[in-house]
Amino acid sequence: MSDAIAAVDLDRTLIFSAASAGVPVEGLRCVEHLDDRPLSYMSPVTVDLLDELDEQALVVPVTTRTVAQYRRVRFPGRPRPFAVAANGGEILVDGAPDPLWRKQIDAAVSGSLPVATVYERIVADADPVWLRAARVADDLFCYAVIDPATAPDDLVERWRVWAEADGWNVSRQGRKVYVMPDAVTKWAAVAEIAARTGVPADRVVAAGDGALDRPVLERAHRAIRPRHGELEELSWHHPTLSVSSASGVAASEEIVATLLTWTDDRDGNP
Known part of the structure; x- marks a missing residue:
């Protein structure tokens, strides 16, 4: 090795x-x-x-x-x-x-907000005008596929308000916005x-x-x-x-x- x-x-x-x-x-x-x-x-x-x-x-x-x-x-x-x-x-x-x-x-993520709840919050706040898909990945985290041209400019900051309080973080890479457990x-x-x-x-x-x-x-x-x-x-x-x-x-x-x-x-x- x-x-x-x-x-x-x-x-x-x-x-x-x-x-x-x-x-x-x-x-x-x-x-x-x-x-x-x-x-x-x-x-x-x-x-x-x-x-x-x-x-x-x-x-x-x-x-x-x-x-x-x-x-x-x-x-x-x-x-x-x-x-x-x-x-x-x-x-x-x-x-x-x-x-x-x-x-x-x-075990490390067990104290954070459940991934199912995170997914529900993403979908509840999304608009079909700009949301192309929302997924739960490997039962660990969520990501949303968006249309950058029509999505709100403050989307990442808006989701961070509730995510960071519950042990999650939010970042964007191109057309995908990730909501990830801190652990x-x-x-x-x-x-x-x-x-x-x-x-x-x-x-x-x-x-x-x-x-x-x-x-x-x-x-x-x-x-x-x-x-x-x-x-x-x-x-x-x-x-x-x-x-x-x-x-x-x-x-x-x-x-x-x-x-x-x-x-x-x-x-x-x-």
Whole structure:
């Protein structure tokens, strides 16, 4: 097992839709299909760099996707012994959700507002004019798919009023507004994987683009985000954070190349 972990967000960090790639998809590698339709792509350069990164670090995909949504992604290269789904609510070990971790998560959120109640509040406050869908994800959190052009400008702030009082947080990524229990974070799951594999804290590096990536970007020894996405819109920075010079799919190439440099164990420090 490697002595370093590279925790990498998926959507708009490592993989991209045709709309977010910033380049024609004809030159990209399709890594996800939905109902036989191509959905997500990776740069061939990123694929090659990721193969190199696998040689010197334990690469852990870290995503807010549900387990089922994560399983749609067909990563090139070797199998992933660990992955994080549902924003940290699930740790996958050799592709299967770990029941012990989920038991810990369920206990941690037991004192928060029940997810069914959160869903009811979202639906009650929504308007069919701008709400496209509302979902409960893996019985852990909720998200609403909205039309940004017609949704209220203060939607996130409005939902935060009741959510934060009951142990939940609200963030928006593009067309999705997430309502997440405070106890469910990507960092908690990454820290658990580090503990299980014996990787020290100063050998954990990370990459991500959204507000839900902030805990892992803040707590990793070093982190990088792309020059696009929610954190770019917020102009978010941190003392140990780097920002790519590129945006779109080109940013993924720069991000994985940077993680390669940081996990090079010749000097023993990322």
